[in-house]
Amino acid sequence: EIVLTQSPGTLSLSPGERATLSCRASQSVSSSNLAWYQQKPGQAPRLLIYSTSSRATGIPDRFSGSGSRTDFTLTISRLEPEDFAVYYCQQYGSSTWTFGQGTKVEIK
């Protein structure tokens, strides 16, 4: 089972700043099978990015994804107040799915 490790655990930033979130895999992950989700308190997760860099429907272009093999990144170019949340990466490989432990983006 592939383990995903996200860093940092918490990111303290101000609105308007750039956020860079990391997701590292214990084995190589196909670029087609790496996704990112946003979760706000009391809500279900929402798909942001699939296939490493493709934005899901309705996701603003300040969200972008990149990476390959074992290192993947979610970037929020300029944080809006509604972007403060927990973010999870997720991969598929060998008929199993796993999530990272999450990165909390909080207001500084």
Place this chain on the structure above:
Amino acid sequence: QLQLQESGPGLLTPSETLSLTCTVSGGSVSTSDYYWGWIRQPPGKGLEWIANIFYGGNTYYKPSLKSRATISIDTSRNKFSLKMSSVTAADTALYYCATVNRRGAVYSFDDWGQGTLVTVSS
């Protein structure tokens, strides 16, 4: 857009079997576009994938839960279900059902239910 709604008992005692159902609306479970999946989230913690199923019957399980979990699908009622045996307090969590996008072999969780809280306590 597909809508998913979880249902099931909110409180179980240790050793009982958890039974959850996800009702799908806005589309059919008998589609090659999706797997149908269950994910859980213990209070204050992260997401854990449990199992997925295809309408044709193929199933996929998290290895550590495979011995206790059973996922099934009822195409006539447009629902899918999860059973987990011998529950303990460690199974206390918010349980989500979700679609798993098979188009282009992407395998992301696209649409989510609102979640149902299951508490295991004596």
